Amino acid sequence: MGNGILGQKENCALDRTFAQAQGPSTCVPSTKQESYFLYDVKTENAFFPCEPSLRSGLLKLSVAKHRSTEHRAASPPSLALVAPCSSGAGPQPLQKHLSRRKAGLVAELPPAPMPVMEKTSTDASPLTMHSSEKQETVCIFGTGDFGRSLGLKMLQCGYSIVFGSRTPGMSSLLPSDAEVMSYSDAAQKSDIIIITIHREHYDFLTELTEVLKGKILVDVSNNLKINQYPESNAEYLAQLVPGTHVVKAFNTISAWALQSGALDASRQVFICGNDSKAKQRVMDVVRSLGLTPLDKGSLMAANEIENYPLQLFPMWRFPFYLSAVLCVFFFFYCVIREVIYPYVYEKRDRTFRLPISIPNRVFPIAALTLLALVYLPGVVAAILQLYRGTKYRRFPDWLDHWMLCRKQLGLIALGFAFLHVLYTLVIPIRYYVRWTSNNRTITQVITKKENPFSTTNSWLSDSYIALGMLGFFLFVLLGITSLPSVSNMVNWREFRFVQSKLGYLTLILCTAHTLVYGGKRFLNPSNLVWYLPSAYVIALIIPCTVLVIKFILILPCIDKTLMRIRQGWERNPKYSESSLNGKTDI
Numbered sequence: 001m002g003n004g005i006l007g008q009k010e011n012c013a014l015d016r017t018f019a020q021a022q023g024p025s026t027c028v029p030s031t032k033q034e035s036y037f038l039y040d041v042k043t044e045n046a047f048f049p050c051e052p053s054l055r056s057g058l059l060k061l062s063v064a065k066h067r068s069t070e071h072r073a074a075s076p077p078s079l080a081l082v083a084p085c086s087s088g089a090g091p092q093p094l095q096k097h098l099s100r101r102k103a104g105l106v107a108e109l110p111p112a113p114m115p116v117m118e119k120t121s122t123d124a125s126p127l128t129m130h131s132s133e134k135q136e137t138v139c140i141f142g143t144g145d146f147g148r149s150l151g152l153k154m155l156q157c158g159y160s161i162v163f164g165s166r167t168p169g170m171s172s173l174l175p176s177d178a179e180v181m182s183y184s185d186a187a188q189k190s191d192i193i194i195i196t197i198h199r200e201h202y203d204f205l206t207e208l209t210e211v212l213k214g215k216i217l218v219d220v221s222n223n224l225k226i227n228q229y230p231e232s233n234a235e236y237l238a239q240l241v242p243g244t245h246v247v248k249a250f251n252t253i254s255a256w257a258l259q260s261g262a263l264d265a266s267r268q269v270f271i272c273g274n275d276s277k278a279k280q281r282v283m284d285v286v287r288s289l290g291l292t293p294l295d296k297g298s299l300m301a302a303n304e305i306e307n308y309p310l311q312l313f314p315m316w317r318f319p320f321y322l323s324a325v326l327c328v329f330f331f332f333y334c335v336i337r338e339v340i341y342p343y344v345y346e347k348r349d350r351t352f353r354l355p356i357s358i359p360n361r362v363f364p365i366a367a368l369t370l371l372a373l374v375y376l377p378g379v380v381a382a383i384l385q386l387y388r389g390t391k392y393r394r395f396p397d398w399l400d401h402w403m404l405c406r407k408q409l410g411l412i413a414l415g416f417a418f419l420h421v422l423y424t425l426v427i428p429i430r431y432y433v434r435w436t437s438n439n440r441t442i443t444q445v446i447t448k449k450e451n452p453f454s455t456t457n458s459w460l461s462d463s464y465i466a467l468g469m470l471g472f473f474l475f476v477l478l479g480i481t482s483l484p485s486v487s488n489m490v491n492w493r494e495f496r497f498v499q500s501k502l503g504y505l506t507l508i509l510c511t512a513h514t515l516v517y518g519g520k521r522f523l524n525p526s527n528l529v530w531y532l533p534s535a536y537v538i539a540l541i542i543p544c545t546v547l548v549i550k551f552i553l554i555l556p557c558i559d560k561t562l563m564r565i566r567q568g569w570e571r572n573p574k575y576s577e578s579s580l581n582g583k584t585d586i
């Protein structure tokens with residue numbers, strides 16, 4: 001009995017897999033701390049209750065026990081692992097469950113096809129593979145970092161590992177339970193061969209074409225550069241060793257992650273291959289290692305899978321560069337207005353504004369502009385659809401790309417909004433602010449001048465702060481709902497409601513916050529410095545444009561047309577026909 005299955009994470013998938021593999025049976029999924037029973041669906045014999053933490057191990061034992069009894073000769077048992085309807089072990093809940101099953105209250109799982117396994121594999125289902133006396137043997141070509149780590153992990157999960165190596169006698173650091181032999185000898189030991197060798201060294205595999213015929217070759221290789229070779233490594237391997245079933249897998253999992261077990265960030269294993277049976281078997285292996293296989297289709301997808309680990313935040317690049325450009329531009333714009341101008345005309349040193357005052361102008365401007373840029377592609381797309389009178393023409397690539405990175409733009413905008421909040425909170429403790437306030441009071445005392453209370457100013461100041469706080473609150477809400485863990489919990493309509501309706505409300509509040517902050521000063525010519533308006537005036541251009549266009553788009557007459565177009569109506573159907581025939585540019 002391998003120790004792998006006891007160490008596996010508990011989930012009901014095991015129950016389902018098992019139940020499906022065994023044919024019609026009853027499975028009550030439960031993740032709660034309930035006791036489980038193993039029972040034969042046909043004879044309705046209960047075996048014994050078991051705790052969830054032990055159920056897979058006990059199940060394994062039970063299957064072995066069951067097989068060694070007289071049932072063995074009879075038709076395959078329909079065993080199922082069931083959770084009682086209420087918590088607490090004992091025959092009572094099981095009886096209840098059985099009567100519920102009879103009454104049709106518990107779903108019968110439809111018979112699922114048995115996983116196809118080749119003759120050489122030791123057993124038929126993932127579960128029975130672990131429960132059988134003989135473990136499945138998997139061959140690993142190459143005894144380098146990745147081969148060793150994968151081999152160790154597979155040994156831990158109950159596989160028998162045979163390494164193929166150029167120098168079997170000299171291979172060190174290998175797990176002691178594994179066998180090491182020459183490549184051709186090792187290949188004969190299993191019909192799944194994982195090639196943990198760099199593509200550049202694949203040539204020798206051609207000599208093994210005969211022995212590898214009909215076998216599953218798992219290509220794990222990565223390259224150093226995106227699109228380094230004309231064809232993917234997996235396709236190259238398939239050409240090099242014809243007659244084999246090449247499956248691409250494991251290339252997104254690092255040797256380090258396999259060793260350290262820190263797989264949370266990269267549990268997904270992309271898989272592709274032309275032979276569905278071969279792919280299925282590799283997916284079973286992946287699953288049994290506690291990883292999640294993700295079928296990406298045929299071997300044509302290998303190129304994309306190989307490029308995946310080489311990408312450096314592809315969706316973040318445009319938002320990152322854009323925000324950097326915005327920050328640099330507005331920083332220098334403010335420096336010209338608030339540092340250079342006073343120095344040139346008044347010989348006043350205002351450089352102390354560089355660490356806090358100017359960044360606290362740049363951050364809200366960047367936040368507001370980026371937030372507006374999240375919604376701008378949506379209105380541009382709507383205008384394009386209205387102009388073309390159809391939705392059946394592709395958007396230009398730049399618009400597609402822009403649409404795809406809206407979430408990243410929004411998250412960067414949220415980051416800037418956070419910075420603005422932090423920088424604003426420290427304002428009262430700044431020396432410059434305290435000095436100005438004290439000085440004003442002293443001047444009033446000396447000149448015996450009063451500063452009467454202004455209700456207008458009070459309104460403006462409070463509205464400005466309130467709008468800012470509400471805008472920030474909704475901004476944070478938008479950020480939270482964009483997290484996969486949250487967005488996976490809501491349906492499409494709810495997600496659209498939050499991201500579109502609440503998003504626009506956030507944009508309105510933040511724009512209003514900026515407008516009220518500027519008050520009457522914005523359009524005052526005396527506020528121009530070297531003909532340059534305040535940075536906030538420029539910052540308001542994009543948000544106001546987006547809001548005005550959006551307002552026009554939701555006017556009933558325009559909104560109706562847009563809705564019809566989005567439901568498939570075309571102003572000029574011939575137009576899209578010709579575009580379908582490739583006569584128009586897209």
Ligand SMILES: NC(=O)C1=CN([C@@H]2O[C@H](COP(=O)(O)OP(=O)(O)OC[C@H]3O[C@@H](n4cnc5c(N)ncnc54)[C@H](OP(=O)(O)O)[C@@H]3O)[C@@H](O)[C@H]2O)C=CC1
Pocket residue numbers: 141142143144145146147164165166167171195196197198199201220221222223250251252253254255256
């Ligand atoms: N390291 C990692 O984290 C990951 C690696 N990969 C992929 O796994 C594959 C192996 O990577 P890794 O284990 O790090 O590499 P290593 O260089 O550590 O190991 C490669 C192995 O290939 C074998 N080999 C066969 N022929 C040759 C040859 N002519 N010259 C040199 N070595 C040869 C050697 O084994 P022997 O001496 O026994 O013959 C060698 O140990 C690569 O394709 C890589 O892209 C994929 C994901 C992650």
Ligand SMILES: [Fe+3]
Pocket residue numbers: 364420468513
């Ligand atoms: Fe503000």
